[in-house]
Amino acid sequence: MAHIHILDTTIRDGQQALWGMRMKAGMALPVAPIIDRTGYSVIDTTASSLFEVLARSCQENPWEGLDLLVEAMPRTPKRAGMRSNAAVTFSITPDALMDAWMRQLNVHGLRSFWVYDVLFNIDKMLRLAKVAKEFGSTCAGALMFTLSPVHTDAYYADKAKKLAASDDIDSILIYDTAGVLEKERLSTLIPAILAVSRGKPIELHANNILGQSGKAYLDAVELGVTILHTSSRPLANGPAVPSVQMFAHNLEVMGHTHDLNLDLLEPVATHFERVGRAAGYLINQNNEYDVLAVKHQIPGGMVGTLKANLATHRMEHRLDEVLRETAVVRRELAYPGMATPFSQIVGIQAVLNIVTGKRYSIVSDEVIAYAAGHYGEMVAPIEPNVLDKIMSNPRAKHVVANPPEQPTIQELRKRHGTEDDDELLLRALVPEADLVRMRAAGAVRRDYPLFSSPELEEVSRLILATKLPSAQLRFGEIELELYGSQAV
Numbered sequence: 001m002a003h004i005h006i007l008d009t010t011i012r013d014g015q016q017a018l019w020g021m022r023m024k025a026g027m028a029l030p031v032a033p034i035i036d037r038t039g040y041s042v043i044d045t046t047a048s049s050l051f052e053v054l055a056r057s058c059q060e061n062p063w064e065g066l067d068l069l070v071e072a073m074p075r076t077p078k079r080a081g082m083r084s085n086a087a088v089t090f091s092i093t094p095d096a097l098m099d100a101w102m103r104q105l106n107v108h109g110l111r112s113f114w115v116y117d118v119l120f121n122i123d124k125m126l127r128l129a130k131v132a133k134e135f136g137s138t139c140a141g142a143l144m145f146t147l148s149p150v151h152t153d154a155y156y157a158d159k160a161k162k163l164a165a166s167d168d169i170d171s172i173l174i175y176d177t178a179g180v181l182e183k184e185r186l187s188t189l190i191p192a193i194l195a196v197s198r199g200k201p202i203e204l205h206a207n208n209i210l211g212q213s214g215k216a217y218l219d220a221v222e223l224g225v226t227i228l229h230t231s232s233r234p235l236a237n238g239p240a241v242p243s244v245q246m247f248a249h250n251l252e253v254m255g256h257t258h259d260l261n262l263d264l265l266e267p268v269a270t271h272f273e274r275v276g277r278a279a280g281y282l283i284n285q286n287n288e289y290d291v292l293a294v295k296h297q298i299p300g301g302m303v304g305t306l307k308a309n310l311a312t313h314r315m316e317h318r319l320d321e322v323l324r325e326t327a328v329v330r331r332e333l334a335y336p337g338m339a340t341p342f343s344q345i346v347g348i349q350a351v352l353n354i355v356t357g358k359r360y361s362i363v364s365d366e367v368i369a370y371a372a373g374h375y376g377e378m379v380a381p382i383e384p385n386v387l388d389k390i391m392s393n394p395r396a397k398h399v400v401a402n403p404p405e406q407p408t409i410q411e412l413r414k415r416h417g418t419e420d421d422d423e424l425l426l427r428a429l430v431p432e433a434d435l436v437r438m439r440a441a442g443a444v445r446r447d448y449p450l451f452s453s454p455e456l457e458e459v460s461r462l463i464l465a466t467k468l469p470s471a472q473l474r475f476g477e478i479e480l481e482l483y484g485s486q487a488v
Contacts, residue, residue, distance in 0.1 A: 001255045005041035005227045006244060007203070010272065011069070012044040012081070014235030017207065017299075018282040021053040025065030026445040027279070029072055031271045036073035038268070039259040041227060042112045044079040045069055048087035048101065048429065049340070055426065056434040059441035063108065063422050068444060070109040077138070079112035080105050083340060084124035085375070087429055090341035090366050092374060092404035095127070097412055097428055100421045102128050106135035114173050114203075116142035118337040119376035122162045129168035140173040140203055141166075143193070146297055147180050148335035150380045153192040161196035171227065172197050176206035176213070177339045178297035183219040190223040203227035207239055207299060210289050214242040218250055232265065234273040238285025239299060245269070278450045292320075295327035297338040298347055313355050325350040333370070334380040345370065360389040368399040 011032075015023035028035075035043060051062040070078055086093040087101050102113070113132050115125045129139040141163035143156050163169045172193060174181075181189075181204075193202060202225045206213035217228050229241050236243035248260055276283035310316050329350045336342035345366045353359040369375060371382055371390045382390070390396065413419055416427040426435060 001257065002221055002226060003257045004221060004251055005201075006039075006248070006258055006260060007042045007044060007079075007227060007229045008035060008038070008040040008231065008244065009044045009205070009229050009241055010035070010231040010235050010268075012046060012050070012079075013205070013207075013229070014231035014240045016047070016050065017240040018235050018238065018285060019276070019279075020281075021050045022058055022279075022281070024054070024058055024060050024445065024448065025068050027272075027275045027448045029068055029446050030448075031268045032069055032072035034264050034268050036075045037261065038264045039261050040076055041259070042077045042079045043073060044081070044229070045110065046105075047081045048083075051426075052429055055430045055438045059438045060444055061438060063426075064444045066108055068446065077112040078110045079114065080110050081114045081116070081142075082128065084115055084117040084121055084128055086341065087425075090344055091369065093428075094404070094406050094412065095124070096407060096409040097425070098124075098128060099131050100409060100412075101425055102131040103134070104421050104425060106132065106137055111135070111137045112139075113137060114140040114142050114175075116144050116173075116175065116339070117376065118144050118339050118342050119378065120159050121376040122159065125163065126166050126168060129166065133168050138170040139168060140171045141169040142173040142175045144337040144339045145174055145176045145181060145189075146178070146335065146337040147185075147294065148379075150335055151337075153188050155379070156189060157192040157196050160193045164196060164198045164200050169200065171201045171203050173203040173205060174225075175339070176204070176216075177299045177337075177343070178293065179207045179209040179213045179216075180294055180297060181206055181216045181220075182212055183216070186216060186219050186223055190220060190225060194224050201226050203229065205229040205241060208237045208242050209239055209287055209293055209299070211237075211287050212289065214246060214250065217242055217247055218254060221251070221254075221256060232269045232272055234269055234276055234283040236285075238282070238287050240285070274450050275448055278448070292323055292327070296323050296330065298323070298326060299338060299343050310351060310355075315355060318354055322347075322350050322354050325353055329353065332383045332386040333367070334378045334382050336370070336378070341366065341375075342370075360386065360393075363390050363393045363395070365395060365399050368393060368396050369404075372400045372403075374399075374403055 011023060011028045015021065046066055054060045054062040054065065082101065085098065087098060115128050117125055125141055129141070132139045143159055160172050163172060174193070190202065204217065204220045204225045206216050208214065228247065230236065230244035230247050231240050233243040233245050244260070245265055248258060248262060251258055273283055310318060310322065326347050330336070330338065330346050333346060336346065338346065345364065348364060349367055352362045356362055368390055371387060407415070412428065413424055416424050418424050418427065
């Protein structure tokens with residue numbers, strides 16, 4: 001039997017997958033101390049995309065909110081994730097800015113990181129891991145898993161070997177964005193990775209999009225994986241990872257051990273369920289197995305983006321066509337892993353192909369940059385006829401002739417008019433107009449108005465059940481008279 005370490009992703013991956021990255025600090029702060037005492041090995045807290053959404057859509061200073069969360073959880077190492085060559089945008093971020101991003105997260109108290117690159121620019125991943133080591137932090141090197149004819153066990157073992165060879169990498173993280181791993185593939189993939197990992201622990205993160213990741217977790221444990229990623233049940237499953245409640249239960253049934261205080265799971269789940277209901281966000285999701293999802297491998301949260309893109313053209317009814325087209329585009333573009341930025345790049349190209357009715361008549365700059373090698377070495381060649389269409393685009397010459405720039409940190413500070421790297425990162429990642437609105441909104445709130453109680457929920461049920469134009473309700477000394485919108 002094995003002793004398993006459980007990592008919590010509720011306030012990072014869970015809310016990224018289900019709440020569109022709109023979890024304000026005050027939504028988590030009331031239960032952050034409880035999460036901290038639960039016994040998780042690590043608490044995953046943030047990523048650059050969350051910073052952008054908090055600043056632009058929630059008018060909340062992400063640095064201030066992060067500081068509050070770090071202060072509220074002093075016991076457990078806090079983690080952040082980052083793509084090796086970009087922060088927020090689907091293009092390329094200068095290395096100097098990525099190094100600054102890593103340093104500032106450490107300055108704010110994070111001590112655990114996972115670094116990924118869908119095209120496996122290993123040198124960039126290791127450079128960031130070395131920056132983390134300046135602060136004594138740990139770093140997981142991520143293998144972004146995808147099913148394709150070219151992503152073989154040998155391919156992943158080669159990448160794992162290069163990562164594990166570095167003293168700056170502490171663990172190897174298998175990251176299954178589409179939730180497609182099952183026992184047959186795990187039974188060959190994990191031994192291949194363990195053989196080259198130099199004794200470093202293996203982590204597994206698998207979004208439960210197909211409803212099979214809970215079983216995959218147990219299979220992975222039997223094969224030697226010792227760190228599993230989970231979320232509190234309201235922000236688990238569906239496009240997020242399996243719930244900690246069920247995984248801990250399953251571990252115990254199978255005779256394995258863990259460090260969690262299970263009594264602390266319920267108050268956290270109750271809190272997030274109430275917040276989710278009050279905010280109108282998704283909670284308690286479960287997906288059915290969809291074989292089309294195996295073909296396109298779009299992360300769950302990305303489906304919402306595709307729906308929004310189609311809605312702008314009044315084509316919501318064509319989502320199934322777009323998903324099928326995404327599977328085709330993914331194959332034609334040499335099977336890039338379906339994680340940021342390629343899940344977005346491939347998905348948006350599929351939308352353009354469907355909306356225009358003429359495939360690749362419109363091509364994004366990002367597709368051209370990918371074809372030109374700006375993102376790194378592709379795992380296989382793009383199909384020749386598709387490559388011809390991409391490179392014959394009127395924008396192709398300009399994009400190819402202007403590879404991503406690499407200014408120094410001094411040049412970036414001068415360009416953005418600040419010597420404060422916290423401010424530099426915000427100015428580099430978020431438009432100034434959004435920063436003005438964020439600052440005008442004031443300090444970060446430490447709680448979230450739930451506007452929910454058993455009494456109010458009973459009122460809601462009565463309103464839905466009655467056909468009367470008005471209703472009078474009394475709770476103790478409180479008396480309410482409610483009128484329907486059609487009441488005179």
